[in-house]
Amino acid sequence: xxxxxxxxxxxxxxxxxxxxxxxxxxxxxxxxxxxxxxxxxxxxxxxxxxxxxxxxxxxxxxxxxxxxxxxxxxxxxxxxxxxxxxxxxxxxxxxxxxxxxxxxxxxxxxxxxxxxxxxxxxxxxxxxxxxxxxxxxxxxxxxxxxxxxxxxxxxxxxxxxxxxxxxxxxxxxxxxxxxxxxxxxxxxxxxxxxxxxxxxxxxxxxxxxxxxxxxxxxxxxxxxxxxxxxxxxxxxxxxxxxxxxxxxxxxxxxxxxxxxxxxxxxxxxxxxxxxxxxxxxxxxxxxxxxxxxxxxxxxxxxxxxxxxxxxxxxxxxxxxxxxxxxxxxxxxxxxxxxxxxxxxxxxxxxxxxxxxxxxxxxxxxxxxxxxxxxxxxxxxxxxxxxxxxxxxxxxxxxxxxxxxxxxxxxxxxxxxxxxxxxxxxxxxxxxxxxxxxxxxxxxxxxxxxxxxxxx
Numbered sequence: 001x002x003x004x005x006x007x008x009x010x011x012x013x014x015x016x017x018x019x020x021x022x023x024x025x026x027x028x029x030x031x032x033x034x035x036x037x038x039x040x041x042x043x044x045x046x047x048x049x050x051x052x053x054x055x056x057x058x059x060x061x062x063x064x065x066x067x068x069x070x071x072x073x074x075x076x077x078x079x080x081x082x083x084x085x086x087x088x089x090x091x092x093x094x095x096x097x098x099x100x101x102x103x104x105x106x107x108x109x110x111x112x113x114x115x116x117x118x119x120x121x122x123x124x125x126x127x128x129x130x131x132x133x134x135x136x137x138x139x140x141x142x143x144x145x146x147x148x149x150x151x152x153x154x155x156x157x158x159x160x161x162x163x164x165x166x167x168x169x170x171x172x173x174x175x176x177x178x179x180x181x182x183x184x185x186x187x188x189x190x191x192x193x194x195x196x197x198x199x200x201x202x203x204x205x206x207x208x209x210x211x212x213x214x215x216x217x218x219x220x221x222x223x224x225x226x227x228x229x230x231x232x233x234x235x236x237x238x239x240x241x242x243x244x245x246x247x248x249x250x251x252x253x254x255x256x257x258x259x260x261x262x263x264x265x266x267x268x269x270x271x272x273x274x275x276x277x278x279x280x281x282x283x284x285x286x287x288x289x290x291x292x293x294x295x296x297x298x299x300x301x302x303x304x305x306x307x308x309x310x311x312x313x314x315x316x317x318x319x320x321x322x323x324x325x326x327x328x329x330x331x332x333x334x335x336x337x338x339x340x341x342x343x344x345x346x347x348x349x350x351x352x353x354x355x356x357x358x359x360x361x362x363x364x365x366x367x368x369x370x371x372x373x374x375x376x377x378x379x380x381x382x383x384x385x386x387x388x389x390x391x392x393x394x395x396x397x398x399x400x401x402x403x404x405x406x407x408x409x410x411x412x413x414x415x416x417x418x419x420x421x422x423x424x425x426x427x428x429x430x431x432x433x434x435x436x437x438x439x440x441x442x443x444x445x446x447x448x449x450x451x452x453x454x455x
Contacts, residue, residue, distance in 0.1 A: 016333050042335045046326045053319035057378040060312045065371040078295045120263045130253045137246040172210040179204035327387030343453035345384050350446045352380025357439050364428040374414050376407045395449045
């Protein structure tokens with residue numbers, strides 16, 4: 001009876017996995033040791049499963065983040081392609097349309113180059129005309145100067161003619177006086193001087209006629225002299241006007257020469273631009289094709305990543321369900337966690353919590369979004385928290401209140417990401433400060449539970 005009671009007590013100890021003296025019952029002792037080893041292995045498997053599900057959650061989060069980044073890049077490239085080359089219609093590439101635009105631009109440049117070349121030809125022809133006019137003007141000035149010299153010589157001749165006319169007039173006057181004297185002497189001679197008087201009359205008539213012709217000649221010479229002087233003055237003014245005109249033609253010639261040089265440079269530049277435009281057109285066509293191929297490739301990669309993520313999600317669900325199942329099993333005495341083991345999980349949760357907070361602050365500091373777990377049930381503490389319920393009375397109230405606090409804490413991450421997406425960096429930093437303040441209460445609760453479990 002006493003032996004039965006001992007066996008019953010040992011069996012009860014085995015069922016509760018309590019240490020006892022199993023030396024008298026080696027089979028029970030062996031069973032107890034096997035159960036203890038199995039429990040230790042269970043705890044080890046639980047820890048590995050929790051670690052694995054955390055890694056899978058992190059992998060799933062990273063893959064989703066990278067997939068979204070690839071999609072964002074793909075959309076940006078697609079938008080840039082549409083901005084440069086125009087949108088696609090009905091799923092058909094706009095390559096033809098954009099090529100036409102590039103070809104039209106190239107044709108326009110070629111046409112402008114051709115027009116400039118024609119303008120250059122006309123300017124060159126105009127330059128030749130100006131050169132001829134300039135030379136003709138120079139020749140005209142030279143001829144005018146020679147004419148002016150001739151007119152000066154003519155004035156000299158006229159002046160000498162005036163002198164001759166004056167001499168003839170003097171001779172005519174003297175001849176008239178001589179004829180008068182001869183008439184007087186003929187009258188004195190009487191009949192004998194009548195023949196001489198006739199001659200004297202004829203001589204006087206000739207002298208008078210000579211004086212009359214000489215007077216007309218003087219008037220004519222004076223008119224020629226006046227006209228010559230006017231011609232000399234006109235020639236001088238003409239030479240001055242031609243000089244001014246030649247100077248202005250020279251200025252126009254120089255300006256036209258500068259324009260010709262500039263148009264020549266523009267013509268050469270347009271030729272280079274035309275060649276470069278053709279190369280750019282070809283390059284743009286190639287670039288458009290490459291960009292569209294890259295966009296399609298990134299879309300395909302994103303789709304492949306989404307499909308690749310689906311098994312990861314299923315694995316995560318399976319592991320999470322396994323962890324929760326093992327958490328339920330831990331309520332049984334055979335799989336019950338030791339307080340020290342529970343405290344170790346809390347220490348891991350504190351470390352994971354601080355790491356998450358540091359990542360949040362670095363994200364706001366660097367103004368760059370990185371993969372950050374926003375689901376409170378999938379973080380390092382979440383998988384453990386929702387898998388089990390501790391049976392330590394002092395811990396249980398704190399544990400039950402921790403769920404909502406933990407969810408609220410993860411909401412700070414969503415707020416920071418939203419602020420970064422709209423480039424509101426000040427709000428992101430302010431939210432991090434609020435998260436740091438709020439986290440102190442969470443860490444205090446975790447530290448309190450860890451101390452209670454360890455004690």
